[in-house]
Amino acid sequence: MAEPRFTTVLIVGAGSGLSAALARLFAKHGFRVGLAARDVNKLGPLAAEIGAKVFQADASDRTKVAKLFEAVDRELGAPDVVIYNAAARARGPLVALDPLDVERSLAVGAFGGFLVAQQAARRMLPHRHGAIFFTGASASVKGYPQSAPFAMGKFALRGLAQSISRELAPQGIHVAHFVIDGGIRHPSWQEPPNQPDSLLDPDAIAQTYFNILSQPRSAWTFEVELRPWVEKF
Template structure:
């Protein structure tokens, strides 16, 4: 199965940038949606990607991005939801407004994006929707309830979608990123090589999912450094 257009929602300079580069090398037209798309100008230039301002928790914003892609003849057949929001602290000290935002960004936004994507994929009975999860989606850490709530909901969404939509030709997968991701601001200690996930290596795993034959689809993939406890 070949793919022509990819949309990454919650785009930034880490994993999303690696995914954009990987998809572009595969010959796909890439679109990047983020709250602050101006920060993606260099990435867009390097990958030929189109950028869109989008708050994924707002249905109007999500619908507008998909409508613009439809008008341009670039309706995505690959959609990656990479947005999340985290707030931490003791349970009794958490701000309910921040908790609501964490759940909305990590889970409700994923639902809105997935719904818009699937509506366009179903008529052709083909497409792929991938969600970026975290270890918090399978185990809730102390003082991190809001992130766990959002990521648990995201995993549930992905599993439900996979069961419903796989028989209709749409590949749904949830990627558990269990560990820190290397970045310019987050480097490995000299005595701990390969202790952080390389975003380009993660992107290659997304490509592997994308190219899986439909007689051997994965609905979930766990990625972690070799030294990570789990």
């Protein structure tokens, strides 16, 4: 029996860079695309370019996440692909960190992932079909100095992904975690002339997400690490 096809993607924490690359690639393949962010003003040009719907939401607020999915249901239909790309950083020496900043970092980095995954799963389970993807980072597996809050959030997000993958995969929902181990190329960043492609190309990362979405369920990937050829690990 043929596996059901995917039709609608919601990207939470949308912006420039990877989110934009994902949105363009999914739109190219005929998906209905929803873009969710706290600051929706920045999404106007991208939405106009690809015909995406824009939704304002704070991923760390359970009421706003519930309302986000209700709005997506109305305007696009229930999403069968949900990508959690939201993150918040609080940097500095341990003794100088503001607990409120740390709390915010954890709320966006991890708790928001739970809220979004819960709403997504509630819509996917009745159909036994769907995909929930989480964007991780080097900090998902390595805690760096003066970056404890980011590592705490990313470690927790990875734990969430592992747990719900084991729960939901037998029910037809593909959960995957992507460790982005390196800097992502940005127009304002210059790569060293002697090390071309030393930053991750967002279009190349997006293609990996799409490839994993296209996998047959007999050989699903849970986790993939992506890094440029010069990155040490």
